[in-house]
Amino acid sequence: MKRLAISLTFFLVLALVIGYLVSGPTFMDWSVTAGLFAVAVAGEGFRFWLRRSRAKKRQSTGI
Known part of the structure; x- marks a missing residue:
């Protein structure tokens, strides 16, 4: 987690920085x-x- x-x-x-660089100093490009x-x-x-589906496949179903 x-x-x-x-x-x-x-x-x-990273998304905030790229959004700022794309839009310029006038306003943030939020889209x-x-x-x-x-x-x-x-x-x-x-x-x-x-990862979860791979872990489920490794579980044994037999006793």
Whole structure:
């Protein structure tokens, strides 16, 4: 869980910086920032789902 929080914080800061650089100093381009962060959240969710599904396959069903 700690890795997820660190990863999402890193991608949030990165999305904010890219949104600022794309828009310039006049105002923040929130659509770019939100889009990039949404891609990061989706990627982390997919990574979590993939790890969980692999762990379920390793469980034995027999006694």
